[in-house]
Amino acid sequence: MLEELKKRVFEQNISLVKHGLVVLTWGNVSAKDEETGLVVIKPSGVPYDTMKVEDMVVVDIEGNVIEGRYRPSSDLPTHLYLYKQYTTLGGIVHTHSTYATAFAQSGREITAYGTTHADAFYGNVPCARELTDEEIDEAYEQNTGKVIAEAISDVEAIPAMLVKNHGVFTWGSTPEKAVENAVTLEEVAKMALLTEQLNSETPRIKQHLLDKHYFRKHGKNAYYGQK
Numbered sequence: 001m002l003e004e005l006k007k008r009v010f011e012q013n014i015s016l017v018k019h020g021l022v023v024l025t026w027g028n029v030s031a032k033d034e035e036t037g038l039v040v041i042k043p044s045g046v047p048y049d050t051m052k053v054e055d056m057v058v059v060d061i062e063g064n065v066i067e068g069r070y071r072p073s074s075d076l077p078t079h080l081y082l083y084k085q086y087t088t089l090g091g092i093v094h095t096h097s098t099y100a101t102a103f104a105q106s107g108r109e110i111t112a113y114g115t116t117h118a119d120a121f122y123g124n125v126p127c128a129r130e131l132t133d134e135e136i137d138e139a140y141e142q143n144t145g146k147v148i149a150e151a152i153s154d155v156e157a158i159p160a161m162l163v164k165n166h167g168v169f170t171w172g173s174t175p176e177k178a179v180e181n182a183v184t185l186e187e188v189a190k191m192a193l194l195t196e197q198l199n200s201e202t203p204r205i206k207q208h209l210l211d212k213h214y215f216r217k218h219g220k221n222a223y224y225g226q227k
């Protein structure tokens, strides 16, 4: 079932490795099938170099395995929490990509300094709050989704969130778009860090330029790229 979507999820999981966002088995991509509402996600702990399309796990929105011989990624409850909260999402990515995670570990948002950032994220990328001890003990992965949702102001305008002391989640209307946002996030985190090293007083990009770049790619008046 959902063979086409399984193939796409598999390919996007592999592309996390190709883009250098993931080492070992840290990271996962999921996608939600619009028609059935079922979710396809990477299996837990299966190495990327031996992983196959048929290893992808199909679950329902409550996390019951519908198809697949492996257990789903342990981060599944975080993905499901976000799919339930934001029904427009078609893909979610989790990584511990180095630069973005360095910001997450510092508990710092990623400031929008330039147009690379503005092309994808309409403002600073926030960092979700720390989980309480109770939230860590009980339903940890689901609570990770909860603190992410708490910190989201506009799920479409800023399709990414840093998770304190942990890593990053990004999303989009498709798994491909979610991975693209993960790649962009890592790149802008790297640029932001270098920018601050060169000039610790660097101001945020001015709003007028942020608007120009964001809205030339997003929304009803977008004109970037091909029709």
Ligand SMILES: [Zn+2]
Residues within 6 Å of the ligand: 027, 094, 095, 096, 166, 167
């Ligand atoms: Zn993680």
